[in-house]
Amino acid sequence: MTLYAELHRHLGGSVVPRILWRYFERHSPELISRFADYSAFEDFYTRPRNTLDEYLELHTLVESVQTVETLPYFIYRLLRGAYIFENLAYLELRYTPYLRTPDHLSQSQRIDMMTEIVEVVGKASKLREYPIVTSQILCMHSRLPFEVNKAIVDLAAQNRQYVCGIDVAGGDSYSRERIDEWIKLYDYARSLGLNTTGHLYETTAGCDPQLLPYLMRIGHGIQIPLLYPELLKDVAARNQCLEVCPTTYLKTGTLQDIRQLKLVFDRCFDAGVDIAICTDNAGLHNVRLPFEYENLLTYNIINFEQLQACQDAAFRHAFAWPYRQRPVSLLNGLLNPQPTKALIS
C-alpha cells in the first residue's frame, strides 16, 4: 500500500468546493446569494481561468474567510479529506500568514499577529484521529512590501516546530520585477538555515535564473525543461526538485494540453532532475493527489516506474519528513502474506 507525500499545497486553494459552500451557507450566505445552487457555485469555483492572475484572484475569496477563528474548521476538514481520500502520510501546507490577519489593523499590528496564525495552523494540523506528518511553508508574497516579507522569514526562523521552509507566491511575473529584493530575502533565509522553495519558471513571464541558486526546491519550474533545458544540468547538480502540479497549468492557461507535460518529465528524467508531483490547489481544482497521478498515467505522460520515482522523490525532498524511508517500507512488512501452516504442510 502506498502512502503519499504532498509538497506543494496552498491553504487558500485547499478547501474543496462542497466544504466552502457549506461554510458560506452557515456563516456568510450573502457571499453565495448570486449562485442559483451548489452546482453553479462549483462551476464558478473550479472552471479554468485565462491567466495566472485571474486564477489567483480566487484565492482572495477563500483568504477572506480563513481567519484566526475559522482556520481550525477548514484545516480539520482538509486533513480529514487528505487522510481518508488521498492516503497522505506527509503534507506541507503553504500560505501567507499576513493575509490571514484582519486588514483593518495597521501593518505592524498585522505582523505581530502572524505568530498567532502560525500557532493556530500548527495546532489545528495535529489531529489524533487523522495522523499525518504536517508542517508549514510560509509564503512571502509578490504584492507585499519588503518589511512584511522579511518579517515572514523571521517568523519562519522563530517557529521551527511548526514551519519547515519559505516560499514566494503571488504570481511569478511580479516577483521578477523585484528580483534584487527576493535575492536579499532568500539569502537572508539561507543564512538562518531555513529551507527554501519558490514559485519560479511557472509561466513564461517568470523565468529568472538569478534566483535559482537560492532555492532547494522549485515551485513548478516547468518552463526550465520546456524553454531552457540547458539549465537542467545545474538544477541536477544542485539536487533541486521540481514541484510539478499538472492540473494548475490547464486552469491558469499556462498549457493548453496536459500532454505538453511529457516533455517536462522526459527532459527531467534524462537530466537526472527529481520531480515531485503535487496538487497546488486541490480544492480549487477539485482534483486530489491520487487523481493527479492517475491522469499522468492515463495520458501516457509517465509510466508506473516513473510515477514511483516521483513519489520517492517527494519523500526525499520533503523538508520535515522525519524518517529515512518512505512509509511503504514499513507497511510492506505488515502486509506481505506470511506462509501459513496449511501452505507449508
Ligand SMILES: [Zn+2]
Ligand atoms: Zn503554488
